[in-house]
Amino acid sequence: MSTVTGLSSPPNETAGLSRRFYLTAWRWHFYAGLYVAPFLIMLAVTGLIMLWAGVLVGRDGENAFRVTPGQSVAAVSKQASAAFIAVPGQVVQYIAPRTADGVSVFRIDHDGAASMVAVNPYTADVVGQWSRRDALYDLANDIHGTLLLGTVGDRLIEIAAGFGIVLVITGLYLWWPRDGKGLRAALVPDLSAKGRQLWKSLHLSIGLYVSLILVLFLLSGLTWAGVWGERMTQAWSTFPAQKWDNVPLSDITHASMNHGGIKQVPWTLEQTPMPASGSDAGIAGTPQGEPVTIDAVVALARKLGFDQRFQLAFPNGETGVWTIARDTMSNDSADPLSDRTVHVDQYTGKVLADVGFADYGLPGKAMAVGIAFHEGDMGLWNLVLNTLFCLSIVFLSASGVVMWWKRRPKGAVRLFAPNISEPGPLWKTGAVVMLAVSLLFPLTGAVLVTVLCLDLLIIRNIRPLKKALS
Structure with a gap:
């Protein structure tokens, strides 16, 4: 029986459009994967x-040393003096031990370089020293963030992350059970299959x-990126310095505390101006009338609840402040809800600002x-999960290449991408959806529009090029 025109389509026509949409999604998935897989x-x-x-050596190399706990801890100023004698220069940061047997x-900055010095907290003896940010972790981090190409590398990775979202959307559509197959067939791999089907x-x-x-992972990584993150998302999610009543602000931001590609400042604070020392502002901090020394500031940190590992940055310049910080991103703790940053006036010892997780906006809390979670800092379960995840990503990328290789005819001189006939209405709908998703991420959208224009204006009109890329 025929159907009424305009109300429904013949079964074979509907099936044809559905198949065309499937092939179109597969084609999007294929081309996105070509660019994204190497980056993944x-x-x-x-x-x-x-x-x-980070687990075996430590972000700052501290896990390479262990000491025998003593009955009492030496004054931090004495420990700092021992570090200074070992490496003369300017002491700019102190990292408290995480455990009783830690260092x-x-x-210490000197001659344009930075060194890290490990000190036994009980005896104030120097037990090791090394160049800062000169380990395998740091090389991997630079590659991870910029491909060792600076801004260009950051942009290439941001583009790949945007296309990664497209890859996930199209992949889920291709995964959805069809042709009479149940959900179990999609959830449980068929280990009895052979060759490409396996x-x-x-x-x-x-x-x-x-x-x-x-x-x-892609969204949290994108939020660190130069365009989508720093110029868009982070810009309107920055912690407002106006919350610090009557506190003078510096001309520099918290991002000045980062070093190279290593992020040490909570995301929501990076673009927030630093408070400045040299006024009567603030609330009670170190004992009034006593010198504001490193020992006094460390004692204040302990009083405020900074137990175990935390970081103390020394004042930088005449208006600089002491900064007491603990955040999961820097591997100080396994609980992001305990993140906290406190700034102390270097002259009066008063607390100028105290920002904790509860003070962040929703985007800041999410980040x-x-x-x-992204860095695997939230405990053993996070470490295991992230390890399995990374191995799975390597397998997915490699298996995509294997499936393509097994599908292409021997001796083929073209990409052998999934082929579709002339575009139909469903193809146009899919293109609009993918375009809208990609344009949420400016760089990815710009590349996508450029590729589509090249395809329409150049590739389709040059037969050898069209054949090679098809």
Whole structure:
């Protein structure tokens, strides 16, 4: 029986459009994967290196040393003096031990370089020293963030992250059970399959299980990126310095406390101006009338609840402040809800600002938790999960290449992308959806529009080029 024109389509026509939409999604998935897969492998491998280097050696190298706990801890000023004697220069940072058998670490700047000095907190003896940010963790971090190409590398990775979102959306559409297959067939890989079908089954099932985590990783990573993060998302999510009543502000921001590609300041504070020393502002901090020394500031930190590991940055310049900080992103703790930054006037010892997790806006809270999760800082479960996730990403990227290689004819001199007939209404709908998703991320959208224009104006009109890319 025929259907009424305009109310429904013949079954074979509907099936044809559905199949065309499937092939179109597959084609999007294929081309996005060509660009994204190498970046995903790089991010997963360097992520694994950073994850385990942080566990085995420590972000700042402190885990390479262990001491025998004593009955009493030496004054931090005495420890700092020992570090200074070992490496003459300007002491600019103190990192408190995480455990009873851990070492105190001091950063000392000298001759345009920075060194880290490990000190036994009980005897004030120097037990080791090394160049700051000169380890395997730091090399992996630089590759992870910029490909060692600076701003250009950052932009290339940001583009890849945007296309990664497209890859996940199209992948989930391709994964959705169809042709009479139940949900179990998609959730559980068919290990009895052979050849390309086995690779496909594993790719689909593993891809489903890691898709949500991948989106979280891509979004949290994008928020550190130069365009989507710093110029858009972070700009309107910055903690307002106006919350610090009657506190003079410096001309520099919290981002000045970062060093190179290493992020040490909570995301929501990076663009917030630093408070300035040299006024009567603030609330009671160190004992009034006594010198504002490192020992006094460390004692204040303990009084305020900074137990175990925290970081203390020394004042920088005449208006600089003492900054007491603990955040999960810097591996100070495993609980992002305990993140806290306190600024102390270097002259009066008064507390000028005290910002904790509860003070962050919703995006700032999301980033505090998201980055901690991204870096595997939230405990053993996070470490194990991130390890499995990174290995899964390497497998998904590699299996995509294997499936393409097995599908292409021997001796083929073209990409052999999934082929579709002339575009129809569903193709146009899919293009609009993908374009809208991509344009949420400016760089990715710009690249997408450029590619579409090249395809329409150049590639389609040059037969050899069209054949090679098809």
